[in-house]
Amino acid sequence: MPPLHEDEPLYRTTIDRRLVTRLLALTAPHRRILIGSVLLLIAVSLAELAFPLLMKTGIDRYIRNHDVRGLAGLSGIYFALLIVVFVLRYLQTVLTQGLGQKIMYDLRARLFGHVQTLSAPYFERNPVGRVMTRLTGDVEVLNELFTSGFVSIFGDVVILIGIVTMMLVLDWRLALASFLVLPPLIWATLGFRSRVREAYTTIRIKVAAMNAFLQEHLTGISLVQLFRREGASSRQFDRLNSDHRDAFLRSVQAYAVYFPVVEFLESAAVALILGYGGTRVLSKTLTLGALVAFIQYSERFFRPIRDLSERFNVLQGAMASSERIFELLDTPVEVPLPAVPAVPDRLQGEIVLDHVSFAYKEDEPVLHDVSFRVAPGEAVAIVGHTGAGKTTIASLLVRFYDVRAGAIRVDGVDIRGWDLAVLRRRIAVVPQDVFLFSGSAIRNIGLRDPQTTPARVEQAITAVEARDFLERLPQGLETELRERGNLLSVGQKQLLSFARALAHDPAILILDEATSSVDSQTEIRIREALRVLIRGRTSLVIAHRLSTIRHVDRIIVLHKGRLVDEGTHEELLARGGIYAKLYQLEFKLQEEEEERTPA
């Protein structure tokens, strides 16, 4: 069962026809497999019906007539039929389960493709865990739906019809007599199912409560210990634990009643057949072989009846999962792609923000009427206090979000008209927090892009002067970076991120400098790497370092979402105002402190 999030329902109470139609549509590409497995299912069900009949023939025709040779022949047929059933059953199982696997594969590919196109707001609303559950647990539930849901229900029904027909054909009166046990069986099964389901729902709630309690108390263990609450929290856990136990004992009770009842009914059916059938044998209206065959048939129809009710539960459980899956597939992409994407062939690297306004939430504007131009090849720094809207500009440029008003143009074309993939390939964003994928430095710099050849990656590593510390890692450049977490310092991660951008050779570079201070040696490296990085590219740097603001062509000052000043470092400093204060706070004091810090 997939982990459920609290806000998600356990079961849908109804089986929605619209959903079922959509689910069945998933089998369309594999129609031949579906038809094949259904045909095999019918064949194998019919073949299995023959065994009691062979037993009957054996007893009546050969054993009672002392025909050893005939019996041997019949045994041969019995054996051959066993082989046939074995092969058919094998093929049928592999085909049906294979269908489920293929549908899962298709569905995952579709979901994954779709999820990747979704934009930042979606991922802000939906935690990673929840989206993962859609692609993992929910898809598995659908697999169950196809393999032990639809196909098996059909199979059970076929078998039941077959058995009932055979019994009626053999002797309709005896058949009706043995059907006497069916009403109590169905009644017991339904009662059992509802009780077990109730118990399991309670159990799941209790398990969730226990897990939540544990999660919380293990995370907050220091508080428990500090306030000497070990005893109290033990008692609290004990209540949950004993509720869980009691819910389970209820399910144990349900099973403990149900199994004996079914066994009793099976024996009762045999007794009925033996009693009534035996009387008929004595009156010579039924053969002894038919009686034995009847007993064997009656044993066979208990299982499908027991299973059917279980299968409906699977069906119901799968409705909730499929609804969640379709909901994800139906989530529209919030950054709409242009109908005719523009692919300007030669990139100059000009950026224009034209009266841009933006807000993450309706009534909390982040950027207000911001306009500026960055000429091709120019290096521009953006400075501003926390919350000025600096990082937002970077997100807007690569269309993680779209502007609310105004426009952003790259090389004279509104970025909403650009082919998104081409735009993003030409702009590299180096974010403040470096995300590392599991894998080596090579993998992290080159990503999975075939264009970033190992040679290019190595070149980038050398260019940002990251080679020496990467080679010092336990397995050198091949060292798994994520597993051990703290192998790299913050500054080293920055350099890795620079190399990542460099290896992808963008025309425009957007760099969100890290605020955290690094040791002076790394500081020098970062300064040098930055110089390499911005050479020959249009660069927009959200600056947190003194060296950066001294080396760019121009500085833009943002304050509370507005552009308040613009110019070179010297010009701005001379004018005083917010820049002068920012300069003191973010750059000058920082430098002083770093000088004081012993290396």
Place this chain on the structure above:
Amino acid sequence: MSRSRSSLWRRRNPLASFIPNLYELRPYLVAHARAYRIGYLCILATNGFSLALPWVMRSAVNHLERGGTGGMLRYVLWMIGLAAASGIFLYLMRKILIGVSRLIEYRLRGDFIDHLQTLSLSFFQRQKTGDLMARASNDLNAIRDVLGPGIMYGMNTVTAVLASLVLMLRLDPLLTLCTLIPLPITTFLIRNFSMEMHRRSRAVQDQYGALSSTLQEDLSGIRVIQSYAQEPYEETHFDGQSREYMRLGMRLIRYRALFFGTMGGMVGLLMLTLLWLGGVRVIHGAIGLGTFVAFIGYLGILTWPFIALGWVLGMVQRGEAAMARILEVSRISPDITDPAPADAIDPPAIRGEIRFAGVRFRHEAGGDGREVLRGIDETIAAGSTVAIVGKTGSGKSSLVSLIPRLHDPTAGAILLDGIDVRRLSLARLRSAVAVVPQESFLFSDTIRANLRFGKPDAPDEELTRALDLARFLRDLEGFPNGLDTLIGERGLTLSGGQRQRVALARAFLADSRILILDDAFSSVDKITESELLGSLRALQHGRTTILIAHRISTVREADRILVLQNGVVAESGTHAELIAKGGIYAGMERRQRITEEIEHAPAP
């Protein structure tokens, strides 16, 4: 129990060497010995009655063969009577034996959690919470499966096989041998099959894990992927993972199909053997048709126990591995414990003077192995207020965590009123210290329960007073259920500032000699902060207070301010002294002044 005796036991009992981990459960089983004994009697009874059924059928068929009129009713009644009796004991068997496993599971889980609570913080910093939870759920479930269905089916199989063997041998020894030969083979096959199946499904599970982590990574790093337009390549990679998952899935499916096919085939072969050999024996007059039918009955009864035995063996294997994982944790003995009775000191009263004497500290695991505290020698006078400032990672929180012994120092000692804290009982020490932790952790419970954390029997008036001091009373009036308001995941979500104030009230209520506030005002506004500082002063009366803070406004009134840098005290003194010194602290102060100026600058 002494060590030598338990190892003697080990030698004597073959189970101890066969399943050494599960053998550790012995005390739990012994505690429920009665239930297991009665359960076993039920197994005997239910088998006794159900194995009599084919015998009745034999008589009935013999009666039919002889011909004659009527007389079938007594067989019907016998059969129904026997089936009912068997059913009753089957019910009792399941209820007792499965039920007892649930009781033991409950005890095991409770004991496991109790044990966890005695372990020190460093253990929890090493161990992932998710992993511990998996042990408390999945592993205990696997163990319970052994204790319930495992033991039940195990005993049932042995009983059913022995009893029916006796009965069948009496009917026809030759036919018995011929038909029963495949059954042990079946058990063997199932065991081997289930081992291979387990291997294959592990491979599927592992690939599922790989698929999940690819997914997890891709979703977590979606911004990098999107901003470098890497979607097509990620899709190719994911497709490879997904395809491999399908391939491994098919591998398991084919094996499983083979397995179930073979099982069905084995049962079919049994019937075939009976039909042919049994038929010939009937023809030759060695047995009657009744015996033939009775054999059909016995084979039907015996099939399931043999299948179950295979499953049980698999269950035991998994349970043994699970038990190893449980023991791994339950064998860890707590490293921060009460002092040995000989070392223990129980002072009549605690004044609250704290002395750090040459304190060094390094986290055992996690982190980079760097020393967090590198020689701290400071005395905090009883009843004084001391503030600690410094950058993130300078060791502030580590320093205060040593006082209530969440950690012990790697070198040096912490003395409370001149007594090494390791010589005080944990209960005594911790009741003298109240902490407001950095993340102001609250539990998903009512506000009342959260407040009473440190003082379980506090009356409502006291709670209200603490809330008033923590400036939370006005917030509380806005909540419909007052003190009974549920907070956290299932209730009201409090803002960061509200959480801090509740955590503060919780600490106030504990009424300890020493109050430690670890960055406890970071999420409240300036005005509230100054009110809270006022409350603190009112509460002071001889209380030692340690304040970790970032804002100058929080610490400026303290009797002394310690500036921590890289694990040593770099500066110390009063606010005025430190400003005059013009060092780190003065820099901090200047920085905050300019920040305020910028924040207050109007937007154009």
